[in-house]
Amino acid sequence: MQARNSRIGLILFWIYLIFYVIFVLLNAFRPETMRATPIEGINLAVLYGFALILSAFLLAILYGLLCRSEPQKEEEGQG
Amino acid sequence: MIYEPSTIAVVAFLAFVGGTMGLSFYLAGRAKSSAGYFAAHGQIPWFINGVAFAGDYLSAASFLGICGMIAFYGYDGFLYSIGFLAGWIVALFVVAEPLKRMGKYTFADALDSTFQSRGIQCVVGISTLIVSIFYLIPQMVGAGVLIQPLLGLPHWVGVVLVGAAVVAIVVSAGMVSTTYVQFLKGSLLVLFSLILVIMILAKGLNVEEGGMDGYKFQTIGPITEAELKSAESESHTLPGVSGTILPADGEWAEKPYVRVEQPDGGQKIFSIKKDSEDASKVFLVEGQTVTSTPDGQLLVNGLPKGSEKGEPELHPVGYISRLPDDETSTGALGPVSFFQKFHGSEVILWGKTTVAEENGDVTTIYYQKPTSGSEVLMPGNHPKFAGIRGDKFVEKLNFISLMLALFCGTASLPHILIRYYTVKDGESARKSTIVGIGAIGFFYILTLYLGLGAMVSGAMDVTDSNMAAPLLAKSMNVWLFAIISAIAFTTVLGTVSGLILASAGAVTRDLLMNVGQVDLNDSQQVRVAKITSVVVGVIAIVLGILFEGLNVGYLVGWAFSIAASANLPSLVMLLFWNKTTKEGVIAAVSVGMVSSLGWILLSGDTFDAVYKIPGHLGYVPFSQPGIVTIPLGFLTLVGVSLLTQPKASETPEPNPA
Numbered sequence: 001m002q003a004r005n006s007r008i009g010l011i012l013f014w015i016y017l018i019f020y021v022i023f024v025l026l027n028a029f030r031p032e033t034m035r036a037t038p039i040e041g042i043n044l045a046v047l048y049g050f051a052l053i054l055s056a057f058l059l060a061i062l063y064g065l066l067c068r069s070e071p072q073k074e075e076e077g078q079g
Numbered sequence: 080m081i082y083e084p085s086t087i088a089v090v091a092f093l094a095f096v097g098g099t100m101g102l103s104f105y106l107a108g109r110a111k112s113s114a115g116y117f118a119a120h121g122q123i124p125w126f127i128n129g130v131a132f133a134g135d136y137l138s139a140a141s142f143l144g145i146c147g148m149i150a151f152y153g154y155d156g157f158l159y160s161i162g163f164l165a166g167w168i169v170a171l172f173v174v175a176e177p178l179k180r181m182g183k184y185t186f187a188d189a190l191d192s193t194f195q196s197r198g199i200q201c202v203v204g205i206s207t208l209i210v211s212i213f214y215l216i217p218q219m220v221g222a223g224v225l226i227q228p229l230l231g232l233p234h235w236v237g238v239v240l241v242g243a244a245v246v247a248i249v250v251s252a253g254m255v256s257t258t259y260v261q262f263l264k265g266s267l268l269v270l271f272s273l274i275l276v277i278m279i280l281a282k283g284l285n286v287e288e289g290g291m292d293g294y295k296f297q298t299i300g301p302i303t304e305a306e307l308k309s310a311e312s313e314s315h316t317l318p319g320v321s322g323t324i325l326p327a328d329g330e331w332a333e334k335p336y337v338r339v340e341q342p343d344g345g346q347k348i349f350s351i352k353k354d355s356e357d358a359s360k361v362f363l364v365e366g367q368t369v370t371s372t373p374d375g376q377l378l379v380n381g382l383p384k385g386s387e388k389g390e391p392e393l394h395p396v397g398y399i400s401r402l403p404d405d406e407t408s409t410g411a412l413g414p415v416s417f418f419q420k421f422h423g424s425e426v427i428l429w430g431k432t433t434v435a436e437e438n439g440d441v442t443t444i445y446y447q448k449p450t451s452g453s454e455v456l457m458p459g460n461h462p463k464f465a466g467i468r469g470d471k472f473v474e475k476l477n478f479i480s481l482m483l484a485l486f487c488g489t490a491s492l493p494h495i496l497i498r499y500y501t502v503k504d505g506e507s508a509r510k511s512t513i514v515g516i517g518a519i520g521f522f523y524i525l526t527l528y529l530g531l532g533a534m535v536s537g538a539m540d541v542t543d544s545n546m547a548a549p550l551l552a553k554s555m556n557v558w559l560f561a562i563i564s565a566i567a568f569t570t571v572l573g574t575v576s577g578l579i580l581a582s583a584g585a586v587t588r589d590l591l592m593n594v595g596q597v598d599l600n601d602s603q604q605v606r607v608a609k610i611t612s613v614v615v616g617v618i619a620i621v622l623g624i625l626f627e628g629l630n631v632g633y634l635v636g637w638a639f640s641i642a643a644s645a646n647l648p649s650l651v652m653l654l655f656w657n658k659t660t661k662e663g664v665i666a667a668v669s670v671g672m673v674s675s676l677g678w679i680l681l682s683g684d685t686f687d688a689v690y691k692i693p694g695h696l697g698y699v700p701f702s703q704p705g706i707v708t709i710p711l712g713f714l715t716l717v718g719v720s721l722l723t724q725p726k727a728s729e730t731p732e733p734n735p736a
Contacts, residue, residue, distance in 0.1 A: 025479075
């Protein structure tokens with residue numbers, strides 16, 4: 001159970017990490033791409049920033065839904 | 080600027096802070112045993128704990144620092160919001176539950192339950208102390224900043240007030256009260272920030288010619304450069320300019336500024352801006368100056384700085400000079416149309432530069448910097464982030480390094496870790512963290528609106544970005560201002576008490592009882608923890624006074640870098656690598672702590688801002704240590720662990736993660 005929760009956590013962590021790293025690298029090496037205004041005249045910098053914040057929350061909820069509660073008698077040492 | 084206290088604001092402020100303190104004292108009875116003092120009996124409900132996470136985390140740095148940085152430099156401040164929140168992903172997905180399962184009260188205890196090593200307790204105790212103190216500095220600086228516009232008191236008074244109040248809370252109560260205080264404060268901070276944002280949107284964007292004191296800054300021209308030269312050297316007058324134009328001599332030669340002596344003895348300063356349509360012509364745009372003389376006088380625009388309204392002071396600034404389609408007012412805006420209108424506007428930001436004269440006068444010039452809204456909403460306006468628009472790889476690395484430290488720092492902060500232990504099981508810790516991320520993320524989205532709203536509120540103090548959020552509230556409504564200041568003040572109280580508690584835990588349990596082998600009974604432990612709290616409180620007060628004027632967001636960056644470098648490698652490897660040895664942990668914490676601390680102390684930013692040696696580049700290639708020192712911590716841990724593997728029969732129990 002705990003191994004499963006840990007595994008889900010790590011998978012979600014890697015998904016977010018990739019999203020975050022792309023943001024940081026774009027800002028560092030291609031800052032001009034952030035000038036684009038793909039939706040409603042709002043630039044990519046603002047959209048990506050909001051998306052990062054929102055996705056952190058959504059992933060956290062997803063994690064909460066996917067994780068199973070530990071039964072009272074935990075099976076230690078599975079991992 | 081001169082800050083006059085308003086009776087309503089002071090009364091509302093004191094009532095709120097008093098109520099919070101009263102709640103703390105009321106709850107004090109519940110925390111008599113040492114287990115209660117440190118971790119509230121593991122009984123805090125998860126929702127309360129989650130919002131308290133937000134109360135802990137949304138410290139002075141978030142509310143004052145980030146809003147201020149956005150108000151002065153636009154999008155760059157928001158990068159801190161993004162990084163601070165991203166750190167929660169590491170905390171929740173990687174370390175939250177395994178740590179909850181194995182830990183007792185502090186990070187050191189968690190390591191101890193695996194290794195029972197005094198060496199580990201010693202280095203981790205020290206690193207907890209160092210990180211706590213570095214995180215305390217910005218909170219105390221922020222406290223002083225809040226007191227100034229509210230009560231009209233000097234900065235140091237605010238610092239002492241917070242220090243004294245916190246020590247009183249911690250010494251009298253402990254963790255139960257701080258969790259409920261943090262819950263109250265976290266929810267109110269988010270709620271009132273939302274109200275402020277709604278007011279910003281309802282007010283919309285309006286074209287102004289000056290700040291909210293009604294002073295209109297002059298723009299003269301276009302005139303030819305020849306006219307300007309002759310006015311400076313011969314006639315000393317220009318049409319449209321009242322007063323005598325001073326010659327550009329001494330340190331002022333070749334500088335793009337014109338000084339004009341006023342009939343009342345004051346001095347106006349104009350920056351010289353090229354006319355974009357005619358290269359031979361220039362505009363003169365009025366700025367502001369603060370001069371400190373060798374005899375300790377402070378001059379504002381050439382006149383001695385006043386102490387009451389109506390006397391010489393800097394004018395509040397921050398306004399929109401042009402809206403899209405030449406509108407003068409947008410009316411109420413929605414959350415999307417706010418950005419659309421902002422994008423097409425022109426905002427007057429202010430830059431600053433310093434001129435040191437031979438007679439010892441040091442003049443700081445604040446000059447207008449008209450900036451398009453689309454630039455404001457782009458990264459790279461802040462001097463410390465400007466590198467990302469250049470070609471230098473090292474400066475880009477500095478930015479990446481900061482973003483890495485913010486990402487890794489949250490999970491490594493001692494006062495956040497303690498809160499994992501205050502709920503009853505892993506599931507509650509998980510739910511707490513989700514609630515925490517929701518509240519914090521929502522607040523960080525609001526920071527962008529708050530910061531941009533402050534930027535164009537006409538109420539900014541050019542000398543201190545940290546004051547942006549309280550001044551924005553003051554420009555809207557005096558009640559709102561009082562309540563927001565009180566919430567921010569209790570925010571500081573709460574964060575500081577959490578940190579002091581973490582330090583007290585580190586000293587009492589890790590350093591004294593475990594490392595020093597001092598045998599303390601329950602009541603002695605609590606007493607030692609309280610004495611430690613007082614000592615750390617005094618240190619924090621002194622540092623808070625010394626570091627006045629430094630950007631609080633920047634200061635928090637330090638704490639995050641040190642925490643991530645010292646603690647994260649051990650924390651992560653302990654949970655996920657069963658070859659980790661105690662020698663590896665001791666080496667990694669020591670190397671991470673010393674290298675990141677040393678890097679910061681030797682960096683160009685520190686030489687500039689702390690040692691006051693402007694222009695010194697420091698002894699490290701860039702200022703943010705994270706990208707070097709965090710991997711260094713991991714490498715040290717892996718290397719030393721591999722060298723110190725026990726013989727097969729002695730292999731310690733792998734951690735069941």
